[in-house]
Amino acid sequence: MIGVFDSGHGGLTVLRALVRELPDRAFVYLGDHAHAPYGDRAPDDIYQLTLASLERLFAQGCRLVVVACNTAAAIGLRRLQQTWLPRAHPDRRVIGVLVPMVEAITGMPWQATVEAGRHRGEPRTIAVFATRHTVESGAFVHEIGKRAPEITVVQQACPALVPLIEGAAPAEAVRAAVRGYAAELMQRLGGVVPDAALLGCTHYPLAQPCFTEALPGVEILSQPDITARSLAAYLRRHPDLDAIGARPVRFYTTGSAERVSLMASRFYGETVTFRGLAPVRPGNAPYRAAS
Structure with missing residues (x-):
């Protein structure tokens, strides 16, 4: 099993x-x-x-x-x-669940050495929406940077989102929270639109339509x-x-x-x-x- x-x-x-x-x-x-x-x-x-x-x-x-x-x-x-x-x-x-996402984003196997990962591909910006602890751990930033340093990772903690989703909050409450977190991230990016957004919490796929709406034109990566x-x-x-x-x-x-x-x-x-x-x-x- x-x-x-x-x-x-x-x-x-x-x-x-x-x-x-x-x-x-x-x-x-x-x-x-x-x-x-x-x-x-x-x-x-x-x-x-x-x-x-x-x-x-x-x-x-x-x-x-x-x-x-x-x-x-x-x-x-x-x-x-x-x-x-x-x-x-x-x-x-x-x-x-962290390893598959890093491999998918970088195109590099997890076992790749730092030197092997230092190929210069096209510069990209990846947004990571996650819980406070995941953001503070820096795991996505560190592991992606080690394998593909040309990728800029910008993180956004979403502390209210899991309680809202777990509590079956009204759709508009979830939508408003996602809009707020997306706006915070975009403000820090200074107008740069990320190439893709990783929903770095397994609850967030239930709010994926809200992220799609808040980040028009941005690819939303499906962790599941x-x-x-x-x-x-x-x-x-x-x-x-x-x-x-x-x-x-x-x-x-x-x-x-x-x-x-x-x-x-x-x-x-x-x-x-x-x-x-x-x-x-x-x-x-x-x-x-x-x-």
């Missing part, structure tokens, strides 16, 4: 794209709704919560987990991959679709981690299963039913489904 983890509903946009791209695979989804949103939490708290959720998915039989939360991927994924995973679960793999294509390629390179054998997706949440199930259909595109998991903090195993 392949696990998909997010702090809340947002990862369902990625999961839906993964299921479309890989319909003959088995998936398990875990949303840590009890501790969402991650965007306002301390970095070490994000790391520990992510680690606890990965343990839960491994306990479900997942050998590969996609971290579909940009904040978790930007803050803690490299540390998890380099220190915790080789020691605790050497036969498991964890990948994130790019991530799905990247996972398919990854599985071709690592057949030992594959999970061929389609079965119904299993959905888990650390929040209220009933409430989450009612809201999740907006993100997934069809009715889904979540099972509850007790909101256990790291170190408080075992992880069992709540009755």
Whole structure:
């Protein structure tokens, strides 16, 4: 099985794209709704919560987990991959949504050296809309700049957007927030129109029409679709981690299963039913489904 983890509903946009791209695979989804949103939490708290959720998915039989939360991927994924995973679960793999986007934007593989990345292509400007922690981590700026220094990355934190989307706010409220964030970014660009905009949070695809409206003529990069294509390629390179054998997706949440199930259909595109998991903090195993 392949696990998909997010702090809340947002990862369902990625999961839906993964299921479309890989319909003959088995998936398990875990949303840590009890501790969402991650965007306002301390970095070490994000790391520990992510680690606890990965343990839960491994306990479900997942050998590969996609971290579909940009904040978790930007803050803690490299540390998890380099220190915790080789020691605790050497036969498991964890990948994130940041890598596919960087590769798609730069046209360079993630493993490329700094020197290999210093080819001079056409100068471009990429806008990144993300949570405060993702912006403050500088992950997109650093990784894109390392591989394609001719690309200018301009970031815009959107702190109100996830609460609005998670809370099923009226469409006009979401539209107004997106317009405001787009206007802030355009003001800092001094009239330069970006070549493309990356929606660096898995919640934001639900507001993609608002970004298209606020940034006319700007290509909006689809993180779920790019991530799905990247996972398919990854599985071709690592057949030992594959999970061929389609079965119904299993959905888990650390929040209220009933409430989450009612809201999740907006993100997934069809009715889904979540099972509850007790909101256990790291170190408080075992992880069992709540009755």
